[in-house]
Amino acid sequence: MSMAxxxxxxxxxxxxxxxxxxxxxxxxxxxxxxxxxxAPGERLFIAGxxxxxxxxxxxxxxxxxxxDALDFSATxxxxxxxxxxxxxxxRHHRGDLCQRLPFADxxxxxxxxxxxxxxxxxxxxxxxxxxxxxxxxxxxxxxxxQPVSDPEQVTRAHFTMLRALPGxxxxxxxxxxxxxxxxxxxxxxxxxxxxxxxxxxAYYFYPIEEITxxxxxxxxxxxxxxPAYAEQCWLLQARRRAEER
Ligand SMILES: C[S@@+](CC[C@H](N)C(=O)[O-])C[C@H]1O[C@@H](n2cnc3c(N)ncnc32)[C@H](O)[C@@H]1O
Numbered sequence: 001m002s003m004a005x006x007x008x009x010x011x012x013x014x015x016x017x018x019x020x021x022x023x024x025x026x027x028x029x030x031x032x033x034x035x036x037x038x039a040p041g042e043r044l045f046i047a048g049x050x051x052x053x054x055x056x057x058x059x060x061x062x063x064x065x066x067x068d069a070l071d072f073s074a075t076x077x078x079x080x081x082x083x084x085x086x087x088x089x090x091r092h093h094r095g096d097l098c099q100r101l102p103f104a105d106x107x108x109x110x111x112x113x114x115x116x117x118x119x120x121x122x123x124x125x126x127x128x129x130x131x132x133x134x135x136x137x138x139x140x141x142x143x144x145x146q147p148v149s150d151p152e153q154v155t156r157a158h159f160t161m162l163r164a165l166p167g168x169x170x171x172x173x174x175x176x177x178x179x180x181x182x183x184x185x186x187x188x189x190x191x192x193x194x195x196x197x198x199x200x201x202a203y204y205f206y207p208i209e210e211i212t213x214x215x216x217x218x219x220x221x222x223x224x225x226x227p228a229y230a231e232q233c234w235l236l237q238a239r240r241r242a243e244e245r
Pocket of ligand 1: 095097098116120
């Protein structure tokens with residue numbers, strides 16, 4: 001596990017959280033949370049939680065959520081645990097999404113996986129495992145990279161969104177952008193490495209038709225698809241059918 005997670009450990013250490021200064025990343029987290037639509041008291045599974053940005057956002061807004069979040073990078077997890085320290089109902093686990101996970105069948109009302117699927121060596125096994133974990137009628141929110149993308153588009157979208165902010169907020173946004181510049185350069189370098197892994201076939205960016213059909217075979221009905229992250233991703237909502245356990 002440690003070899004495979006090395007890139008992600010580096011990503012966390014070099015500045016993954018600098019992404020929070022990028023307005024398209026903040027908008028993506030917001031869009032994922034809106035799609036997930038957690039209700040008070042629900043139990044959620046966050047697959048590949050990274051530094052915990054989504055669970056921190058959800059816990060701050062919705063009462064009584066039970067969250068199990070899992071990642072294989074110890075460095076990402078350390079940040080996620082620190083971010084959610086005030087919430088005992090958030091549990092962070094270290095594990096590999098391509099293996100059987102330590103949760104009962106149908107244990108969760110909803111699951112979410114954001115920008116993780118492309119990096120998994122056994123994507124089908126990971127999705128089948130999520131299908132096992134989501135209760136009949138439960139939801140799955142999945143976001144991943146478009147097969148053809150232009151990472152520069154995120155930077156362009158950031159500055160367009162920044163210019164559109166009202167006065168004080170725009171000033172704060174510029175301050176955050178300048179403060180995050182050194183780690184964002186490291187983020188850009190790691191993103192180039194991810195792109196090279198895609199070109200070499202180690203990572204795979206699903207076309208939307210292919211992922212929709214795969215989810216269907218795994219017992220999910222896709223109910224909505226929209227572009228996200230400055231059009232670099234697709235964001236999909238699905239519902240677990242009851243009949244195929
Ligand atoms: C691009 S980050 C996304 C993090 C978070 N979902 C977000 O949107 O900010 C990808 C995450 O997937 C995790 N990951 C990649 N392969 C994994 C695997 N086989 N098992 C568990 N986690 C994995 C990485 O450690 C990393 O935290």
